[in-house]
Amino acid sequence: MNLSTFIASVKTDLDTFLSQQITTQFPKYLYDPIIYSLDGGGKKIRPSLLLMVAEQLGAQRKEAISAAAGIELFHIFSLVHDDIMDHDDMRRGKPTVHKKWDEATAILAGDGLIALSNIFMMNTKHPRIAEILSAYSETILKVCEGQAFDKEFETRTDVTLDEYINMIGLKTACLLGASAKIGAIIATDDKDVWDHYYQFGFNLGLAFQVQDDILDLFAQLDDLGKDIGSDIFNEKNSILTIYAREQNILPKYNGEDKATFISECKSLFISKGILEKSTALKEEYTQRAINHIDAQNSPLFMELVEKLNSRIA
Amino acid sequence: MNLSTFIASVKTDLDTFLSQQITTQFPKYLYDPIIYSLDGGGKKIRPSLLLMVAEQLGAQRKEAISAAAGIELFHIFSLVHDDIMDHDDMRRGKPTVHKKWDEATAILAGDGLIALSNIFMMNTKHPRIAEILSAYSETILKVCEGQAFDKEFETRTDVTLDEYINMIGLKTACLLGASAKIGAIIATDDKDVWDHYYQFGFNLGLAFQVQDDILDLFAQLDDLGKDIGSDIFNEKNSILTIYAREQNILPKYNGEDKATFISECKSLFISKGILEKSTALKEEYTQRAINHIDAQNSPLFMELVEKLNSRIA
Numbered sequence: 010m011n012l013s014t015f016i017a018s019v020k021t022d023l024d025t026f027l028s029q030q031i032t033t034q035f036p037k038y039l040y041d042p043i044i045y046s047l048d049g050g051g052k053k054i055r056p057s058l059l060l061m062v063a064e065q066l067g068a069q070r071k072e073a074i075s076a077a078a079g080i081e082l083f084h085i086f087s088l089v090h091d092d093i094m095d096h097d098d099m100r101r102g103k104p105t106v107h108k109k110w111d112e113a114t115a116i117l118a119g120d121g122l123i124a125l126s127n128i129f130m131m132n133t134k135h136p137r138i139a140e141i142l143s144a145y146s147e148t149i150l151k152v153c154e155g156q157a158f159d160k161e162f163e164t165r166t167d168v169t170l171d172e173y174i175n176m177i178g179l180k181t182a183c184l185l186g187a188s189a190k191i192g193a194i195i196a197t198d199d200k201d202v203w204d205h206y207y208q209f210g211f212n213l214g215l216a217f218q219v220q221d222d223i224l225d226l227f228a229q230l231d232d233l234g235k236d237i238g239s240d241i242f243n244e245k246n247s248i249l250t251i252y253a254r255e256q257n258i259l260p261k262y263n264g265e266d267k268a269t270f271i272s273e274c275k276s277l278f279i280s281k282g283i284l285e286k287s288t289a290l291k292e293e294y295t296q297r298a299i300n301h302i303d304a305q306n307s308p309l310f311m312e313l314v315e316k317l318n319s320r321i322a
Numbered sequence: 323m324n325l326s327t328f329i330a331s332v333k334t335d336l337d338t339f340l341s342q343q344i345t346t347q348f349p350k351y352l353y354d355p356i357i358y359s360l361d362g363g364g365k366k367i368r369p370s371l372l373l374m375v376a377e378q379l380g381a382q383r384k385e386a387i388s389a390a391a392g393i394e395l396f397h398i399f400s401l402v403h404d405d406i407m408d409h410d411d412m413r414r415g416k417p418t419v420h421k422k423w424d425e426a427t428a429i430l431a432g433d434g435l436i437a438l439s440n441i442f443m444m445n446t447k448h449p450r451i452a453e454i455l456s457a458y459s460e461t462i463l464k465v466c467e468g469q470a471f472d473k474e475f476e477t478r479t480d481v482t483l484d485e486y487i488n489m490i491g492l493k494t495a496c497l498l499g500a501s502a503k504i505g506a507i508i509a510t511d512d513k514d515v516w517d518h519y520y521q522f523g524f525n526l527g528l529a530f531q532v533q534d535d536i537l538d539l540f541a542q543l544d545d546l547g548k549d550i551g552s553d554i555f556n557e558k559n560s561i562l563t564i565y566a567r568e569q570n571i572l573p574k575y576n577g578e579d580k581a582t583f584i585s586e587c588k589s590l591f592i593s594k595g596i597l598e599k600s601t602a603l604k605e606e607y608t609q610r611a612i613n614h615i616d617a618q619n620s621p622l623f624m625e626l627v628e629k630l631n632s633r634i635a
Contacts, residue, residue, distance in 0.1 A: 036471045038470040038473050039470035090430070093426070094426035112425065113473065114473075116403055116432075117403070117469055119433075120403060120432075120436075121463065123436060124459065127455075131452070131455055139451050139452075142455060146440040147441065149436070149440060150441060154434075157349035157430055157434075158349045160426065160430070161349055
């Protein structure tokens, strides 16, 4: 089975599971926006990673599907609340929940998603449920901390590389780490194995975010499905802007032609070695991730790593 | 030990526990509002009930304090998010979190509180942790459902008594039921005992909310610490307004002198038997609660029931 077949089967099984589990329709004020947010598509990377690890280590999918659903619902909770906080109007080509309804509805929908996430995680009904729920609960707090640092950093222009990596570690990479770790906890009681899969997921998450930052400027328009250079135009912290600030060469947009500005930034970031450093950092995290798994005997994992690295235009 | 001494000792122990557990200060964007919301006072009814049950059944406070903190933080999470949704500016004499900071900060503070609540609940480190977390997780979803029904009902004038009781059961009474039940789970493996304490807390919660609705109109100004008659002026559903609507006698405020209007409403509700019916309903729930405990040998519980009933002006 290759990666895209695997992910397709995860999507099917998740949809089936969720339609069996979420049968309540009332109060509509709560469940309509929850169901809307679950219909939003998405790549299902986190539940796929959880199930991939669990199955690689010998567990059955049915033992892990509830935890996989819990992880996915937690991820969607964070998107629904982040979209309110960040005033984002669109998500995966559809109006965000607070745009389609209102902020109060979206706050409560997010709360309901985390409640369901807790329940699905609980319903894993596993002898090591305490370990599963510890990993899960710690992650919720870390993701909140990551989001808080991200908001704090919006008003700062002196964010260091270490601070930035710490932030994306909390906001993005932890949840990938926890997904892989929970898959491992379900399959084995070997704590070293849990830690290796955590580190695999965590470093993959860091690589993923660094790549995302690079693509913000260097992707072809068609690949990204969103505007090129939004980090530069909005003076957002990203791996590119932080490296550029370190060298005091971050260009400031002054209303000139956007395509020309993007083109100049790209040339500058290439000539000053910023693209190279960023790519090297991404590759370092990718390599760290691979070091934690048995690469020879993990074709799906290597394909996941590959998929990530081939995203660049 | 009497009830007020007991609750005072719970407050002290909770404060100590929380100051030991929440030592992180960064990101300030997350922890400043969390700590602010925890400093808000409050009656600590839910953690007190949890500890009262646990200790009544022979458990030590130290076995149950983490779960008690988890319940209190969950309660505060729901206040922080409800205050945003309901546009309430003040809570316990202080600006609400979204007024002191902003909505994004308050959304994230609430999410952080539920994360900490999860962690404290987990950290109970009990052989029956799965049962504790099941009771807790189900409650989170029910409270969200209750809040959603409450929001739905705001735009309806045909809410029935059954619908209203169902809503306050979910929004308010469930959490009191779960607090008592979790205290019991910590102390004993006897599921019948768990259920009796759940029913005690749940019915006490219903009685509490019905009493709150009565006091909204019939309290002395000094007792309530908020404006008299807000349910009537704002045409909110309450046990009084629902009974009045059943008889088609709910007065509509048309800008006359407020004190006169309140006085007329009170007279009407007394003459039409609405106060009597509401009080009878409260007493029915109170009696149902008492039926689930050994009243003779539970002086603290009876004092709690008494405290509730003596709130009326």
